[in-house]
Amino acid sequence: MMNQNQKLISVRNLKKYFPLKVSWLKIFKERPYVRAVDDLSFEIKYGETLGLVGESGSGKTTVGRTLVRLENPTGGQILFEDVDLAKLFGESLRTKRKDFQMIFQDPMASLNPYMRIGNAIEHPLKIHKMGNKAERKIRVYEILEKVGLPPEEFYNRFPRHLSGGQRQRVVIARAMVTNPKFVVADEVTAMLDVSIRSQILKLLIDMKNEFGLTYLFITHDLASAKYICDKIAVIYLGKIIEIAKTYDIFKEPLHPYTKILIASVPVPDPKMKKKKFIPSGEIPSPINIPSGCRFHPRCPYAMEICAKVEPELKEINGRTVACHLYD
Amino acid sequence: MSLLEARDLSIEYLTRDGNLKAVENVSFSLGFHETLGLVGESGCGKSTIGLSLLRILPINARMKGKILYKEKDIAILPEEEIRSLRGKEISMIFQDPMTSLDPIMRIKNQFFETFRAHFQKMKEEEMIKISSDVLKSIGIDPSRLENYPFEFSGGMRQRVMIALAIVLNPSLLIADEPTTSLDVVVQLQIMEVLKELKDKRNMSMVLITHDLGLVAEIVDKVGIMYAGNLVEFGDVNSIYENPLHPYTRLLLISIPNVKLEDMELKYIKGNLPSLKSPPAGCKFHPRCPFVMDVCTKEDPPTFEINERKVKCWLYEGEHDESKSETNIG
Amino acid sequence: MDGSSGEILMISKEIRKGLRGLFKDSSGLMAVIGFLILIFYVVVAIFAPFISPYNPTQPSGPSLLPPTVSHIMGTDNLGYDIFSRLVWGTRMAFAIALIATAIAAVVGIPVGLLVGYIGGKTDRVVTMIMDSVYAFPGLILAIAIAAMLGPGLLNIAFSIAVVYIPTYYRVIRSQVSTVKSELYVDGARAIGAKTSTIIGSYVFPNVLPSTIVIFSMNLADSIMTEAGLSFLGLGIAPPTPDWGYDLAKGQQFILNNDWWMVLFPGLAIITIVLGFSMFAEGLDEYFNPNIGEKR
Structure with a gap:
């Protein structure tokens, strides 16, 4: 890979606000917004x-959907190689789509129930006019084989005949069939059975190694992120609050919220019955974002400044975190 | 036994x-x-x-x-x-707190229903008192008895479900x-x-x-x-x-x-x-x-x-x- | 006339409901029975000249004759043989029902698909127009249009079709607005499919099953509406054999105990309606990919 260490994706000040429906009476007041993604910047290198x-x-799914332009960003840039995806529309966006793909959370809902597996996987090739009919079929067989579904058995089946794990494999195959450079994987294992989850994670890792892919892996589960991610960004109410190499995050989480997330992962050991620190409260609605640091109402270390000044995401001793504790 | x-x-x-x-x-x-x-x-x-x-x-x-x-x-x-x-x-709580509560009934009334299923003649004050105690014991302010389910977050709703399930001990x-x-x-x-x-x-x-x-x-x-x-x-x-x-x-x-x-x-x-x-x-x-x-x-x-x-x-x-x-x- | 035809419609709906419960677990059987009934009527329509013993548009015996060996379903007040009229009337029933329903579907479905997918202001305007048509009592609207266009097969079919367009539109539109937020539609957008491809390959197949049911109901309904129009002299010109017309006419004589004039056209209408419904319901269950999962 010639482009190692170069940026594939670079997101700058990305914003996505959803307007709220308001009653007629309040029409003259300022229109309220859900600030799902609020000024987010990060980059992902090749591979x-x-x-x-x-x-x-937290807005993590909205980030993914905006990146692959299923949503139109309210502001900011999405630099994909040298093209700003945020500025692409219509036909130029449509043809560019073969380079980036998304895998969704719910494999039961992300396949058209009336389309056979083979046709579903072939469809992206057809849309982007890649190969002739025979070539496309060979490619579909090849990719089915790669995701561990024997093509003879699965090519002509309908999604209803497949289990959740098998459907997720089909969705992965469909996302990979055009040889995209970048794939957003949104909670791909959340709806699967425990014994199937790790299989799918393994498959994603294998596909990445084989095709030299770049992933944005969206999840609520830090534990599964550990196995697949090179870097981890923790997002809270539409803002990244910490971003670091996977090893560093687990070795020494800096932000109080990151610490809490790591401590919340259940440990299958009955001897761990020790009293853990359990934070109070739940993530507030993104309509009423708290002042200052978004996390301060739930933070055990909250200081006076936290309620007033929003901490910037900045580099401190080689680590990147948005918290006043490290000022 | x-x-x-x-x-x-x-x-x-x-x-x-x-x-x-x-x-x-x-x-x-x-x-x-x-x-x-x-x-x-x-x-x-x-x-x-x-x-x-x-x-x-x-x-x-x-x-x-x-x-x-x-x-x-x-x-x-x-x-x-x-x-x-x-x-x-024996009582039961389910996975989805969003659908297990009646959306158009105040929490208070959902408690009353539970009581009345077993004790027809119970007085309202008594029912409110017991419900408040149970809610308090699992971390919900008793004043929220007047609220509707949609006014609770997911976690709070599951607490309400638990309170409903254990109110009759x-x-x-x-x-x-x-x-x-x-x-x-x-x-x-x-x-x-x-x-x-x-x-x-x-x-x-x-x-x-x-x-x-x-x-x-x-x-x-x-x-x-x-x-x-x-x-x-x-x-x-x-x-x-x-x-x-x-x-x-x-x-x-x-x-x-x-x-x-x-x-x-x-x-x-x-x-x-x-x-x-x-x-x-x-x-x-x-x-x-x-x-x-x-x-x-x-x-x-x-x-x-x-x-x-x-x-x-x-x-x-x-x-x-x-x-x-x-x-x- | 609305009394008896309305009642028959009600009864046929009730039967349909009952059948649905009865055949719930054997959708295949239901489709087969429906199919057999329809095949029976198709054969009758095709071979009408060979099956009917008399000319349906000429008196063939004394008037108001109860069923006998020579006139197995009796004769009407003008001495026409009811059996022969029913046999020939099958052609008319099929023609009107199929043409009217087809016109309605061909207009209503694409408009519903497109407007439902686009949404927004277009949706609000078109829906308002469709709703105002829908709010009109069906028969009265058909009467108005039929009166404007004058008698004739195509005109009748068209006036009936106008009544049913909003039915298709509403059902399709509401289905589309659910389907378009499904993940597989997002998936289709993500792989770069054009809007036309998304509507054609991802949305349409998923809303199609609901149209099959409306199709069957409308086929049945249109036979009833046509009967009403014929009765008012706005439909097929008598003495062309027509079930609806015969039924409506027979109703005038029911008080004289001349039951056969109502019974046989009524039975014919009910059975063909049943045939359409059972066939359609059976097909729906058979083709709907998700029904197997909802246990």
Whole structure:
């Protein structure tokens, strides 16, 4: 890979606000917004996997959907190689789509129930006019084989005949069939059974190694991110609060919220019955984002300044974190 | 005497393309003030067992065997008696707190309904007093009795569900995936609430879940289920320290963890079996690394080893001998 | 006339509901029975000249004759043989029902698909228009249009079709607005499919099953509406054999105990409606990929 150490994706000040429906009476007031993604910047190098970890309502899925332009960003840049995806529309966006793909959380819902597996995987090739009919079929067989579904058995089946894990393999095959450079994997294992989850993670790792892919791996589960990500970004209420190499995050989490997330992962050991620190409260709604540091109402280390000044995401001793504790 | 005992419990669903064996010959027992974790993946029959304990199975289910609750067989109890048990003696909370509460009813009234189902003549002040106490005990301000379900967050709603389930002080609480739809941090909070119920109210609990990690901290006994069978049953420490059944072992090592020294991803090969056409012999044999000839032909019986139960041919002839030393990794 | 035809419609709906429960677990059988009924009527329509013993548009015996060996379903007030009229009327029933329903579907489905997918202001405007048509009592609207266009097969079919366009539109539009937020539609967008491809390959197949049911109901309904129009002299010009017309006419004589004039056309309508419904319901269950999972 000639482009090692170069940026594939570079997201700058990305914003995605959703307007809220308001009643007629309040029409003259300022229109409220859900600030799902609020001024986010990060970059992903060629061949790297960045984990985006957060709770539901943190905006992590919106980041993924905006990156592959299923949503139009409210502001900011999405530099993909040298093209700003945020500025692409219509036909130029459509044809560019073969270079980036997304795998969704729910494998039961992400396949058209009326399309046979073979056709579903072939469809991206057809859309982007890649190869003739025979070539496309060979390619589909090849990719089915790669994701561990014997083509003879699965090519002509409908999604309803497949288990959740098998469907997720089909979705992965469909995402990879056009040889994209970048894939957003959104909670791909969340809806699968425990004994299937690790299989799918393994498959994603294998596919990445084989095709030299770059991933954005979105999850709420820090533990599974550990196995696949080179770097992890923790997102809270639409902002990244810490970003670091996977090893560093687990070795020494800096942000209090990161610490809490790591401590929340259940440990299968009955001897760990020790009293853990359990944070109070839940993630607030992104309509009313707390002042200052977004996390301060739940933070055990909150100081006076935290309620007033929003901490910047900055580099301190080689680590990147947004917290006043490290000022 | 145990509080709850299932003996050779089998449950089938009649469907248009044949019968589906959801639970097969499952036996377990639960003592007073004990907590049982019923762990398994989708289709293993754990939720079906949960429903059968209250006899609220879907209409196309057929049940065989016994479920003894305080020596009474729930399977054959007359309808009136079982109704008086539900909510008062045995109650249940479900996975999705969003759909388990009536959206157009104030929380207060949902409590009243529960009381009135068993005590028609209870006074409103009394009902409010008891409800407030219960809410307070699990971390919700009693003033919120006036609120509607949509005014609560997911975690708070699950707390309300728990409060509703325990307001009549049942002896047994069945919790079916109580934290699955919640975020990790909130999940921990809810587990803490359940742990307190267990410690302070001396409540017995059946915790149904897919998450081996989650139950470790709270249960006394664990039952591992696979494709309708109880493949392993025993005390929590021994199961986690020395899992006997290959499925339990593989499950334990394949759970993603946060330890840095453990970076290799381990997994169980193969897919979950279909209940419509399960494999012959042991249901786990197509995925089992220790598969033997006999496993493909005959369903193993349940062997008892030092008060533990395991349904696996590896332990034939080992009952009540020393623990097995087989290791996998 | 609305009394008896309305009642028959009600009864046929009730039967349909009952059948649905009865055949729930054997969708194949249901489709087969429906198919057999339809085949029976198709054969009757094709071979009408050979089956009918008399000319349906000329008196063939004394008037108001109860069923006998020579006139197995009796004769009407003008001495026409009811059996022969029913046999020939099958052609008319099929023609009107199929043409009317086809026109309605061909207009209503694409408009519903497109408007439902685009949404926004277009959706609000078109839906308002469709709703105002829908709010009009169906028969009155058909009468108005038929009166404007004058009698004739195509005109009748068209006036009936106008009544049913909003039915298709509404059902399709509401289905589309659910389907378009499904993940597989997002998936199709993500792989770079054009809007036309998304609507054609991802949305349309998923809303199609719901149209099959409306199709069958409309086929049945249109036979009833046509009867009403014929009765008012706006439909097929008598003495062309027509079930609806015969039924409506027979109703005038029911008080004289001349039951055969109502019974046989009524039975014919009910059975053909049943045939359409059972066939359609059976097909729906058979083709709908998700039904197997909802146990």
